Amino acid sequence: MAYRIALIGCGTVGQGFLEILNEKEKFLKKNYDFEAKIVGICDKLKGSIIEPEGIDLDKLLDILKRGERIENYRKEEAGKIEAEYFIDNVEADIMVEVTYTNLQTGEPATAYIKKAIQKGCHVVTSNKGPVALHYHELKKLAEKNNVYFKFEGTVMSGSPIFNLVESSFKGNEILEIRGILNGTTNFILTKMEEGLEYEQALKLAQELGYAEADPTADVEGYDAVAKIVILSNVLFDGKIKPQEVEREGITGISKEDVLNAKEMGYRYKLIASAKKENGEIIASVKPERIPLTEPLANITDIINALCFKLDLLGEVIIQGPGAGRKETGYAILSDILNIHFNILKEERR
């Protein structure tokens, strides 16, 4: 079965996805009867192309690697294509939305997603903004238009969270979730325990590409807040907004705090948690001193982990990458394969 896929955005995640698709072409065809044709790419900075016959990925990835504009794929000069025009004019079965994250408004990504859904495309995104701020609206719109709306990559990149709950916890009630959902702050806290001051650890994280030049979203907890909001609204059918989450970042923690805690058998972690009490969601993101004997205390460096407290199974923890080019690129593929298997089942009817 062959799908026409279009990408809105072609940054790290988009390119990671294209690389995987290119590498795994034969594997996917052979094992899952899955074929993909990239029929268009639209990136605000790198340029755009619409190619109904399908883009040669070797050629395109070379162009991107050389830092050239996407338009160079063709000889003739193309005019600038805006995202709205792109969505209107590209003929795709699945639209992959991987533009930049805006945690204040979710825009312009949310508008792109709506437009794509209304056009009848399945939508896959790893963008936290639209899902944290407009999940229920987008879900309803997708249902109304009879398309899939998937977002595995918004929490813990390609490590399965929504897929895990959907496939493997049925029959359980989720009593509480607690996790380490931001790799940058976890890395900084790990390095502080190894002896670095906060500023040194942050600088190292920036050098390694784990933290951005402006690290506010990570170190003040906004990124983790977006993720716990998504989890709350999806898993607990909540309606909470980011500003309703109690939030404290890690900037108030000194190297001495970290070392003192260690000496007393504890480790500081930026813990995102949520539970439902009397029908109300209580969610927070804040540094907690966790006893070293607890599993979450032993999640170090940039690794993420989420602990589910379930009424039947007790505690189940999934631990895996929380970011990364290939890891988040895989999240996109994973959602698309999921759509593929669902469509296969529908086709068989």
Next chain:
Amino acid sequence: MAYRIALIGCGTVGQGFLEILNEKEKFLKKNYDFEAKIVGICDKLKGSIIEPEGIDLDKLLDILKRGERIENYRKEEAGKIEAEYFIDNVEADIMVEVTYTNLQTGEPATAYIKKAIQKGCHVVTSNKGPVALHYHELKKLAEKNNVYFKFEGTVMSGSPIFNLVESSFKGNEILEIRGILNGTTNFILTKMEEGLEYEQALKLAQELGYAEADPTADVEGYDAVAKIVILSNVLFDGKIKPQEVEREGITGISKEDVLNAKEMGYRYKLIASAKKENGEIIASVKPERIPLTEPLANITDIINALCFKLDLLGEVIIQGPGAGRKETGYAILSDILNIHFNILKEERR
């Protein structure tokens, strides 16, 4: 949708399953349109019953709680029912096989499973014997008879393993698996680090019900071998037998070994691992000194964990219960719900 379910075996797992089914009746009906009627139970020690109209679970669980024989459910005296006769005569959609584990021959469970499959029943088991020794044969037989054969509970009880791989790792190649798959030995090693001698730790495990009177299967690694064989044959499509797995138990490890390792920044763990090299499976179960900085070193007490090394996602670890009445009872329910959802999709065709 209503299913007729029959149980062969009614020990801890069988009763755990029945308790969950009874507790969650309304939840399952409301959320998943799932209804179950227990139409028969056959236990070598506790007695048997066939009840086409469905057994009242409150009444039956009371009888079991009082330690009475299952036949007491009815007033009239029933003759003894053998498992073979039971399978032939009970009219069920799904047969749950939860008799005792035999890691040498897999019998009589394997014969029961075959009989049930050939009769056209879906089969769910948490019994390691049949799956470790006869997986490919049983899988083929199930395919031939167009029924499902599920066994999530054979590894890490209800913690999702086969479900996780099936639902969430598609597109990845599994390069290696490494895990702590036996809770009893992990508990003993944890207690030795806390200062107990091996014999004391074993005795405590026995008192708490974690270890059996004859602890050989656990402490000599046979239980973990069965699990790594199941994982190898299912996930790597291997054909290995338990005797091909390099095996060493924990009985050769002293308290001093454990404490010395700790001092040097290591922790002894009974590690089960498997990988495919040049088309061949290499599997082992043996104690390893793991650096304390590695996630598996920090899985303590009776908790189990399995680490998947994946080509796209890197390392993903699932950690959860590895045994228990409710936890393994849930594994049975989880497989049955899986069958239910697949049947629902087929029905819709």
